[in-house]
Amino acid sequence: MGVTLIDLWMPILLGSALAWIASALIHMLLKYHNSDYRQLSNEAEVAAALKQGAPQPGVHSIPYCVDMSQMGDPAMQQRFKDGPVAFVAVFPNGMPNMGKLVGQQFLHFLFGCALIAWIASLAIAPGTAYLGVFQFIAPIAFLTFGWASIPYSIWYGHTWSTTAKYLFDALIYALVIAGSFAWLWPAAG
Numbered sequence: 001m002g003v004t005l006i007d008l009w010m011p012i013l014l015g016s017a018l019a020w021i022a023s024a025l026i027h028m029l030l031k032y033h034n035s036d037y038r039q040l041s042n043e044a045e046v047a048a049a050l051k052q053g054a055p056q057p058g059v060h061s062i063p064y065c066v067d068m069s070q071m072g073d074p075a076m077q078q079r080f081k082d083g084p085v086a087f088v089a090v091f092p093n094g095m096p097n098m099g100k101l102v103g104q105q106f107l108h109f110l111f112g113c114a115l116i117a118w119i120a121s122l123a124i125a126p127g128t129a130y131l132g133v134f135q136f137i138a139p140i141a142f143l144t145f146g147w148a149s150i151p152y153s154i155w156y157g158h159t160w161s162t163t164a165k166y167l168f169d170a171l172i173y174a175l176v177i178a179g180s181f182a183w184l185w186p187a188a189g
Contacts, residue, residue, distance in 0.1 A: 003126050003186050008117040011184040015116075015177035016109040019145070022172050023105060036162045055090045062086045087156050112144045113177060120181060127188025138178035146170025 005012075027033060040046050063079040070076045119140055124133055149166040152158040 001126075003121045003124065005114070005117055005121060007126075007186045008121060008181070008184075011181040012110065012113045012117050014184065015113045015141075015180035016106060018176040018180055019109040019113070019173040020106045022176055023109075023169070024102075026169055026172070032165060033162075036159075036165070050088070050090070055088075057090050057092050060088045060090060062088065109145075109173070112141075116140050116144055116177065116181070124185070125188070126186045128185060130182040130185070133185045134178045134182035137181045138174045141174035141177040142170050144170075145173045 062084060063076065065071060065076060116137060120133070120137055124136055146167045146169070149158075149163050149170070153160050153163040
């Protein structure tokens, strides 16, 4: 009989917890993501203009172009040429609810580790050696937690250095998750 998701509840939880702790250390201790965002030189004026427009929470684009067919319109082309060209993420007013955000981050890792466990249960036999499990899980965990960050540099203006940092984060998560699965992989028989 093969490995089931029930057999993998411990590495799922441990991998999720270790990735969550690694994320906390990255953001609170190492702080290399602090340079991911830049301050506008006229922040007060931009904030006042946004406040006056009272945008709903969500991602807004400037200039707003609802359909690619509008890109052929000379007036729309001029708006892009004149700038600014931006994506603006608007959050609800007030301090961020860190408890909610931290909980969602843990659920992100938990769900990702459950998917990794499901894939591993289909491919790795009980009793597989530590290194065999580690080598299988690490690239899957890297893809799970990192690869989707690349389109943000392609399409949404994130700097490539920011994406490189997120990929580095994903590598750290992949290593601790792979180690958790390899250490707690079910024995044969």
